[in-house]
Amino acid sequence: MTTHQPCDSLTLIFSLTPSLSIKVLNGDSQALIGYRPDELDAWENWQQNLVHADDMSLIADLSKAQKTTPYSFHLRLRHGISQRIEIFKATLCAHQGHNELSLRLQNVKSLFEPENTLTHHQAFQAMMKNATGDLVCFKDCNHVYTATSQTLASIASPNLNWSDLLGLTSYDVLPESLADQEYQLEQSIYSGQVAAQKLLNFTQENDTIWLDARKYQVTDSAGHLSGLFGIAYIITERIQTEQALALEKNHFRTLLNSISDLIWFKDAQGRFQSCNPAFETFIGQSEAEIAGKTDQQLMPEVIANTLKKYDEITLKSKKPTMHEAWLPKLNGQHEVLLSITQTALLDPDGNVYGILSVAHDITQHWEDEQHLAESQIQLEKAQSVAGIGSWTLEVSDNLLCWSNETYRIFGLPAGSPIDIASFFQRIHPDDLEMVKSTWEKAVRKQTLYEVEHRILVNDKVRWVQETCEFSFDHEGTLLRALGTVQDITERKEHEQQLQYLAHFDALTNLPNRVLLADRLHLAMHQALRRNSQLSVVYLDLDGFKEINDEYGHDVGDRLLTTIAQRMQHALRDGDTLARLGGDEFVAVLVDVQSPQASEMIFNRLLAAAYKPVMEGEHILRVSASLGATYYPQAEDIDADQLLRQADQAMYQAKLAGKNCFHLFDTQKDRLLRNYNADISSITNALTHDEFILYYQPKVNMKTGEVIGVEALIRWQHPEQGLLSPLDFLPVISGHELSIDLGNWVIKTAMQQIEYWKSINIRLPISVNIDALHLESPNFVTHLKMLLETHPNIEHGDLELEVLESSALDNLSHVSNVIKACHELGIGFALDDFGTGYSSLIYLKRLPANLIKIDQGFVRDMLEDTEDLAIIQGVLGLSNAFGRDTIAEGVETILHGERLLKLGCLLGQGYGIARPMPAEEIENWLKTWQPDASWTQ
Structure with a gap:
């Protein structure tokens, strides 16, 4: 780039390419716009940073212009660390070359001619006589003030005189936002409009100032545009009023719409x-x-x-x-x-x-009023049918008025004189105080008066229900009462009957299940308070059903009634005998001094049931099975649990031959409950995917080859953390849950094999199988189904391990299962070989491919010669039977060296790798190397 000598203006050269790059031909660019020539030359996006946003379109227009008409636009200049906006006059000029155009820029303030202000000043003086309160100015065609009013100067700064604005532009004296709006409005005049108007606003001392700005053309004597005349009215108060009215109107409309x-x-x-x-x-x-x-x-x-x-x-x-x-x-x-x-x-x-x-x-x-009127008519009819009387009381004159139905209920002739005193005389003496206190309480609290009480009618007791509402004055003084009365004698008698039937057995008149529960709870509470003991006895009659079927229900009912009376007499005062239904009874013995004392009562109950009953010419005989339990116990227990314990003990008495009693074993029950809770927890864990598989590599210690991994189950318990198999597998040993868990392990292992294959890892997995699972009738069928759903499982990918110590009930069946698995491409191994009682039989009769030496022998082989001898013997048997052998429990380098010397090449244990999650296997495979002493 060539830089010419400085001159009074800056010429910018625009290429005709889309980038519109800039090149300085002459002039002091730094003095004029704040940027050195080399900065402008290297500036690719100079338009966006230098040209004001309002004039961006002019740049493209200039590149297409063919005439020398002056243009006016404003640039954002750099002066030190600050920026300001200046207005420039741009004129096209000739330049050598065919692909460039020259543009001369001049600051419009340098073109200011004081002599041009004379005409503007004269006109301004004349105008100011009528517009002294408005913002008035004259500007030349370059946007430079040539005359202003003092009010405009005061807007810019209170200390400015109107003459201080002459020769300046709006950007020198006004806020930038207001200057931008002024510039846009003035451009309309310079583009040919005779007049332009716009509402402007700016912020001054945190207040928004609104202006109604108007611009008009000013021409010279020849009719040419020489500048503009501007006048602006401060309309802030009007705008605020309009905005307030609009907001109020909007609030009113919102309220109206809601x-x-x-x-x-x-x-x-x-x-x-x-x-x-x-x-x-x-x-x-x-x-x-x-x-x-x-x-x-x-x-x-x-x-x-x-x-x-x-x-x-x-x-x-x-x-x-x-x-x-x-x-x-x-x-x-x-x-x-x-x-x-x-x-x-x-x-x-x-x-x-x-x-x-x-x-x-x-x-x-x-509609509600109509329904209410209709309901009132229906209510009056219903009250007449139901026999409901009404009454009113006027407190001021103590006047009591009864309806005809009320007189009938109280057994008095209709129209007889009646007052409060005579009313109280007819209330049953035992209920009089209760009625009075209920009345006084309702009046005091100003609530509804409702009461049920007895009355005396012709020396007979009747029950009535009274309801009334009160009217009070503003001071809370009772004025009147309006009430109803209804005879409820039949209902009360029925309730008493139902109350009895709800608590007593209709056949034997013994307490029923409901009353038994109440008395048992009370007896338990008293036992704890007195530090005494009680016994709950459950009895079931043996042979009653046969008699009931043979002789009929009437005979059976009489037999039950007789036996119930005898057993009632066999108990002490304070004890309870209840009938639960059918031929089942429960006795609650309180204050039991010793087991011997309660057993005497047990025998009396058995004797009462066993004693024959004469029914006409027939002798009827039944016996009873009796189960008992005691309270309190070592663990907290409720009444329902006591009844279940006694019921379970009764069942044991039946199994023992009937006509005897059996005491509930709390310790055995606690163990059983704990076992059931563990089974439930493990079942829940299987349902909620809390089990995971860890994998321990199996290797050829001599060559370093990884021959597979063994899947070892873990329980990711939500509260106890990661649990080992010993924490839960013994619980489900022999339980059908072990089959479900085994199927889950096989399925998960197959999924892992397929995943490893998808990332080019061929790694067989061995899975431990419980004896109950292996002997289940659908084992092979289920295994086939799993293989069908996992078609990428090939021969040799999966191996099943059965513990040699497992008690296999049917070796012939298991042998056939193993053969069927071989046909499916699944291998078998005898795990923990040498720890059971039938090692040689299993080795002979079970066609397993691999024998795994128990880690207990391997771990101590370096110090215990007997363990070493056992290992040598197992290796000899394996060779004799043609089976492969792998040693578990290889925990050190020395273990591996000794096993290799004995001829055992395959190993598994912490000395090789610990069990690890599946996601860690891949990295382990990359870093695994056998010890050098093994490979020599």
């Missing part, structure tokens, strides 16, 4: 002006559609005439009026009853200019 009642406005001639959405819905038309129309234009004649009549009444009275009318909804729905309130709208002179109408739908209220 009201569910119908609201509409009409002018004095009955033409609709506006309405709310509820009225739009009612009439089926929008506000815009009804505006300017009358009732006659929108509604049927009958409705229109009705509303017009209401309007005339309101207009005439000039006061709020209220009307009710049935009107059909004009959107096609049913007729509704409206309560219409109308208000005449008056101007300050008292003349009506409109009507405001508000209508509330009271259809439901009217």
